[in-house]
Amino acid sequence: MNNTPLSTTASDPKRRNLRAPIVIALAVVALGAPMVLGTYAVHAMVIALIFLLPAHGLNLLVGYTGMLSLAQAAFFGLGAYASALMSIHLGTSFPVNMLAAIALACVIAVPLGIPALRLRDTSFVMCTLGFVIIGQAISKNWISVTRGDMGLNNIDKPTVGLAGYSWTASNPVEAYYLALVLAAFATWVFWLVVRSPAGRNLVAIRENETLAESLGIPTWNYRLAAFVIAAGFGGAGGSLYVHYISVASPLMFQTLYTTTMLIIVLGGGAGSITGVIFGSFLFVALSEGLRIAPELRMIAYGLSLLILVFRFPQGFAPFLMRIWDWAGGVDKKEGSA
Amino acid sequence: MTSGKVSVLDIKGLTKTYGAVTAVDNVDLHIDHGEILGLIGPNGSGKSTFFDCSTGLATPDSGSVSLEGSDITNWSLNRIAREGRMLRSFQKTVVFKKLDVEENLVIAGQMFTFPSVLSTFSVGKRSRMRIEGLRKHARELIELTGLGPVAHMAAGNLSGGQQKLIQFASMLMPDPRLIMLDEPMAGINPKLVERVIDTIRYANREMGVSFLIIEHNIDVVTSLCSRAIVLDQGRKLCEGTPAEVIANKQVREAYLGG
Ligand SMILES: Nc1ncnc2c1ncn2[C@@H]1O[C@H](COP(=O)(O)OP(=O)(O)OP(=O)(O)O)[C@@H](O)[C@H]1O
Numbered sequence: 251m252n253n254t255p256l257s258t259t260a261s262d263p264k265r266r267n268l269r270a271p272i273v274i275a276l277a278v279v280a281l282g283a284p285m286v287l288g289t290y291a292v293h294a295m296v297i298a299l300i301f302l303l304p305a306h307g308l309n310l311l312v313g314y315t316g317m318l319s320l321a322q323a324a325f326f327g328l329g330a331y332a333s334a335l336m337s338i339h340l341g342t343s344f345p346v347n348m349l350a351a352i353a354l355a356c357v358i359a360v361p362l363g364i365p366a367l368r369l370r371d372t373s374f375v376m377c378t379l380g381f382v383i384i385g386q387a388i389s390k391n392w393i394s395v396t397r398g399d400m401g402l403n404n405i406d407k408p409t410v411g412l413a414g415y416s417w418t419a420s421n422p423v424e425a426y427y428l429a430l431v432l433a434a435f436a437t438w439v440f441w442l443v444v445r446s447p448a449g450r451n452l453v454a455i456r457e458n459e460t461l462a463e464s465l466g467i468p469t470w471n472y473r474l475a476a477f478v479i480a481a482g483f484g485g486a487g488g489s490l491y492v493h494y495i496s497v498a499s500p501l502m503f504q505t506l507y508t509t510t511m512l513i514i515v516l517g518g519g520a521g522s523i524t525g526v527i528f529g530s531f532l533f534v535a536l537s538e539g540l541r542i543a544p545e546l547r548m549i550a551y552g553l554s555l556l557i558l559v560f561r562f563p564q565g566f567a568p569f570l571m572r573i574w575d576w577a578g579g580v581d582k583k584e585g586s587a
Numbered sequence: 588m589t590s591g592k593v594s595v596l597d598i599k600g601l602t603k604t605y606g607a608v609t610a611v612d613n614v615d616l617h618i619d620h621g622e623i624l625g626l627i628g629p630n631g632s633g634k635s636t637f638f639d640c641s642t643g644l645a646t647p648d649s650g651s652v653s654l655e656g657s658d659i660t661n662w663s664l665n666r667i668a669r670e671g672r673m674l675r676s677f678q679k680t681v682v683f684k685k686l687d688v689e690e691n692l693v694i695a696g697q698m699f700t701f702p703s704v705l706s707t708f709s710v711g712k713r714s715r716m717r718i719e720g721l722r723k724h725a726r727e728l729i730e731l732t733g734l735g736p737v738a739h740m741a742a743g744n745l746s747g748g749q750q751k752l753i754q755f756a757s758m759l760m761p762d763p764r765l766i767m768l769d770e771p772m773a774g775i776n777p778k779l780v781e782r783v784i785d786t787i788r789y790a791n792r793e794m795g796v797s798f799l800i801i802e803h804n805i806d807v808v809t810s811l812c813s814r815a816i817v818l819d820q821g822r823k824l825c826e827g828t829p830a831e832v833i834a835n836k837q838v839r840e841a842y843l844g845g
């Protein structure tokens with residue numbers, strides 16, 4: 251749940267362990283939500299699930315490896331355009347497009363990562379911002395392929411086929427279940443990565459890169475690997491997004507996408523899987539939900555961010571951790587987060 | 588010096604300048620198998636820089652470093668550690684602060700147990716068994732260094748002395764051939780000094796680890812080292828048994844300041 255192993259104190263035998271009920275309740279909510287929510291709210295939840303994919307990638311970089319990258323939005327856009335173009339010109343199905351988007355994002359991340367990872371701190375951040383700007387410039391100006399500002403429209407809704415049967419997520423409720431399955435799968439993959447010995451090495455790099463080096467860890471290779479894996483998550487998210495909203499346009503490279511991913515990770519809690527899941531729902535649902543009052547939307551959004559950074563400077567993860575400890579009957583002696 | 592036998596570490600003519608300062612000036616040094624060599628000298632005499640240049644953390648201007656006969660002069664810090672099994676500590680103690688002691692040690696052993704970067708991404712049975720093996724080894728070293736009671740506490744919450752022990756135990760994880768310690772006793776209480784000395788002796792005798800130790804406390808050098816080298820203003824001033832070195836007139840002058 252959290253990457254830093256903390257010693258837990260003995261649980262109180264008198265109190266019931268509430269963890270299983272909480273997990274079951276959350277699962278029921280996740281499965282049942284579209285049946286009770288209105289179309290617009292379901293749409294917001296789909297967006298939240300889709301953004302969880304690039305957010306996992308960003309979390310791998312920021313939360314586990316300790317590198318702030320803005321390039322996630324570039325890989326998201328790359329995945330979106332790649333899927334859109336394949337869908338339009340080759341007529342390939344959504345699963346093929348998504349796998350291709352992931353592969354392409356990973357491949358492109360190598361030549362981008364090699365020079366970028368020589369940079370540190372703010373220079374690295376600026377360099378990754380450059381990638382987003384370049385992505386936007388290409389999508390705007392390579393008109394013969396991308397149709398510039400007009401964008402690519404009428405992309406097929408995501409269709410999955412298995413053994414002769416095929417199913418299309420043609421409305422938000424169906425898209426919700428598709429996105430739920432994919433987000434759950436992505437979360438599982440992410441969990442495997444951070445739980446692997448390599449994940450431990452990434453945390454070592456975040457904590458102290460020179461010490462990690464001195465213990466034989468080739469930190470540069472690991473940072474490149476993290477950058478490539480993160481790009482894959484970004485590409486996957488872009489592919490699902492474009493098939494869901496059925497439009498690819500240069501707007502995807504706007505700062506809104508980058509900031510959304512950042513807010514999900516930093517607000518949810520960098521370095522925590524559950525924090526980021528929580529973050530994606532809260533922030534995307536919040537920003538989408540606020541569309542109801544368009545004139546106040548950005549102000550309300552901005553205000554909630556301010557409250558967040560002052561009230562929860564570490565994101566929501568420590569808060570969730572406390573609830574989890576409480577639910578398990580663990581009494582926290584001292585806070586060391 | 589050239590007894591026909593290959594030294595563990597053989598450094599020739601190592602030189603490093605920082606701007607106008609020649610931090611290390613044409614220094615030769617060799618460490619024999621199973622030896623504990625002391626490196627002493629006044630503040631700013633270039634001891635830490637010598638470490639940095641021989642372990643790949645800094646690039647020397649000239650000179651050569653060879654480990655068991657193979658040239659490692661331009662190897663990176665991680666490669667020297669991983670392939671050379673030559674480990675070093677830092678003068679300013681560093682540990683993975685947010686991780687507990689056991690986790691610190693597991694990390695230290697990983698690259699020596701997994702054959703490649705790619706293999707560390709595996710979560711299969713083989714990988715889990717490797718990590719289990721590392722945990723077991725870590726627990727043994729935690730007992731050896733007396734860190735048992737704090738094994739599951741975050742390393743950053745422990746005392747400076749305990750952190751030095753973590754650093755030392757981490758370096759023992761990979762079955763090292765040579766360990767270079769930069770002031771392992773500085774600023775730790777006398778009880779822990781004894782423990783560090785005992786552990787160095789144990790690693791030297793039972794595990795066959797050779798040592799190069801920077802140490803200001805001359806009693807420690809006398810009790811541990813068979814030989815010591817004195818640096819002053821980047822140059823090698825003299826070398827010999829600890830007793831010979833202490834008796835040297837130039838050494839006394841260097842320490843008293845001239
Ligand atoms: N990165 C650096 N940049 C510039 N000068 C440096 C650097 N590292 C070391 N020096 C200089 O090199 C000289 C040797 O420093 P070094 O730290 O190697 O000495 P030391 O013998 O380890 O001293 P101490 O006993 O205080 O640890 C000093 O004059 C120092 O100022």
Ligand SMILES: [Mg+2]
Pocket residue numbers: 634635636678769
């Ligand atoms: Mg020093």
